[in-house]
Amino acid sequence: MITGLIQPKKWKKFFAVGLAAVVAVVGTTCVVLRTAPHLSDELDATARVAAGFILPDGAAQTLLQTEEQPDTAMEQSEESAAAEPSSASSAPESSLESSVSKAEKTNKTWSGKPYPIEELVLQNGGVQYGSIFVKNENDYTAIDIEEELSKTPDLSIQKDGTPQVLLYHTHTMEAYLEEESDTFYSDMETRTRDESKSVVAVGDAIAKRLEAAGIGVIHDKTIHDEQYNGSYNRSAETIEENLEKYPTIQVTIDVHRDAMTAQNGTRYKPTVTINGKKAAQIMIISGCDDDGTLGFPDWEYNLRLALRLQQAGTEIDPHFVRPLLFGPHIYNENSTHNSLLVEFGTEVNTVEEAVYSGELFGDALVSVLDQFTA
Numbered sequence: 001m002i003t004g005l006i007q008p009k010k011w012k013k014f015f016a017v018g019l020a021a022v023v024a025v026v027g028t029t030c031v032v033l034r035t036a037p038h039l040s041d042e043l044d045a046t047a048r049v050a051a052g053f054i055l056p057d058g059a060a061q062t063l064l065q066t067e068e069q070p071d072t073a074m075e076q077s078e079e080s081a082a083a084e085p086s087s088a089s090s091a092p093e094s095s096l097e098s099s100v101s102k103a104e105k106t107n108k109t110w111s112g113k114p115y116p117i118e119e120l121v122l123q124n125g126g127v128q129y130g131s132i133f134v135k136n137e138n139d140y141t142a143i144d145i146e147e148e149l150s151k152t153p154d155l156s157i158q159k160d161g162t163p164q165v166l167l168y169h170t171h172t173m174e175a176y177l178e179e180e181s182d183t184f185y186s187d188m189e190t191r192t193r194d195e196s197k198s199v200v201a202v203g204d205a206i207a208k209r210l211e212a213a214g215i216g217v218i219h220d221k222t223i224h225d226e227q228y229n230g231s232y233n234r235s236a237e238t239i240e241e242n243l244e245k246y247p248t249i250q251v252t253i254d255v256h257r258d259a260m261t262a263q264n265g266t267r268y269k270p271t272v273t274i275n276g277k278k279a280a281q282i283m284i285i286s287g288c289d290d291d292g293t294l295g296f297p298d299w300e301y302n303l304r305l306a307l308r309l310q311q312a313g314t315e316i317d318p319h320f321v322r323p324l325l326f327g328p329h330i331y332n333e334n335s336t337h338n339s340l341l342v343e344f345g346t347e348v349n350t351v352e353e354a355v356y357s358g359e360l361f362g363d364a365l366v367s368v369l370d371q372f373t374a
Contacts, residue, residue: 111185112186112187113186115264121281123323126323126324131311131314132145134323138327143303143326145307155251158374162248163216166252166253167217167218167253169199169200169254169255169256170331170332173198174199175190175199175257176353178350205359206358209362209366218246222234222235236335243335243336250337251365253341253365255344256344257346257347270322271353274317278352278353280353281345282342282357283343284321286299286307286325286333287330288326291328302333305368309368313364315367342361
């Protein structure tokens with residue numbers, strides 16, 4: 001049944017008994033899979049990963065340990081208080097510096113532990129309205145997709161050469177593979193200062209599409225993640241500097257890339273073929289002040305833009321965009337009424353695939369902004 005109402009996670013508590021039974025079944029299945037690897041091999045990778053979007057909380061984790069926004073999740077504490085987060089998933093600074101040094105090697109012979117890379121399409125997760133899928137991570141906040149789509153975003157785009165869009169990167173050194181591979185080695189680069197191999201290249205692709213459409217854009221390439229902790233505080237300063245210098249900016253987009261790793265170390269590569277060419281799937285993240293403790297007013301305006309972008313993305317290809325992630329996060333989305341975070345592929349997508357996605361997303365963004373040109 002197609003519905004436009006996204007219900008919060010809290011409703012699950014009313015069905016605890018039923019969900020417990022489902023989890024028990026899934027748990028039993030997982031035991032079988034772990035003790036009979038040949039059965040697991042026969043499962044379609046897409047189905048296993050997609051389970052993370054539809055199974056009760058915790059059940060899917062026994063099938064797949066997936067980090068939908070691993071970098072942003074590390075620093076959630078920065079959103080509610082300007083405190084440095086402490087997380088077991090945060091890599092120590094020394095290891096990050098080591099990773100960067102590896103990214104700058106000219107010798108591309110990898111000697112680390114090998115892990116398989118599985119290509120898949122993530123789709124049909126969360127709640128559906130038409131071509132749109134939204135995954136609601138809130139406990140209390142429900143929205144009506146149809147109603148939100150009927151509301152006008154706070155946009156009045158000028159095509160007079162003045163900057164309207166700010167592109168930036170909280171984790172500027174997030175990198176992609178240089179070429180397609182079916183194996184990921186543990187010493188492969190996942191971070192780099194080389195802008196041609198990182199999310200910066202994706203930002204460049206988006207910027208070119210906006211400029212070609214006559215929409216003014218600032219692409220700020222400041223590196224905020226020399227140290228991971230504090231990245232969001234530093235990128236917030238970059239946003240404020242740009243908004244002060246260019247007060248005409250109406251849209252800010254934080255361009256990231258994702259990472260998804262199975263329990264056995266398999267890396268997942270969300271990819272879709274569009275017009276005969278591979279593109280990295282993207283995921284739009286729109287935050288919400290679920291219980292009123294984040295100090296994040298007017299989050300609804302971001303959601304209005306996010307839903308329209310989600311819809312425009314599915315018009316390019318039904319599988320181009322993963323389900324929109326709607327949850328209790330800020331991620332500097334309180335900067336303007338039109339601030340979003342977008343993930344482009346994972347660390348095992350190629351630069352070419354991610355850049356192509358940037359071009360496609362740029363087209364989607366132009367199509368939306370053109371609707372609100374003054």
